[in-house]
Amino acid sequence: MKLNIGCITEAGLSKKNRTGYWRYFFPIVDKEKCNGCGICELFCPDSCIQIKDKKCVVNGYYCKGCGICARECPRAALTMQPGGEEAE
Numbered sequence: 001m002k003l004n005i006g007c008i009t010e011a012g013l014s015k016k017n018r019t020g021y022w023r024y025f026f027p028i029v030d031k032e033k034c035n036g037c038g039i040c041e042l043f044c045p046d047s048c049i050q051i052k053d054k055k056c057v058v059n060g061y062y063c064k065g066c067g068i069c070a071r072e073c074p075r076a077a078l079t080m081q082p083g084g085e086e087a088e
């Protein structure tokens with residue numbers, strides 16, 4: 001069978017894609033402002049935000065830096081900055 005470029009050959013392949021490499025901006029959390037409401041977690045298209053100890057934690061392995069989380073945060077607790085550390 002001939003496989004075309006981009007085809008999915010087995011389940012769960014996206015877990016192996018380190019999409020954080022694509023990122024130019026990274027969301028930095030102001031832990032004083034963040035109240036752990038979870039809105040950013042709901043909006044992140046890559047499911048790379050978790051709320052831990054009532055604070056937002058961004059997974060740098062998968063975060064692509066789109067900025068949706070920062071845009072949707074009602075407390076302006078996220079600021080997009082160049083680069084970004086690896087969270088996990």
Ligand code: SF4
Binds near residue numbers: 033036041077
């Ligand atoms: S939306 Fe803002 S305040 Fe709510 S958990 Fe995310 S960073 Fe914190």
Ligand code: SF4
Binds near residue numbers: 027049064065067069
């Ligand atoms: S910048 Fe985009 S991909 Fe990264 S945590 Fe925010 S919403 Fe998710």
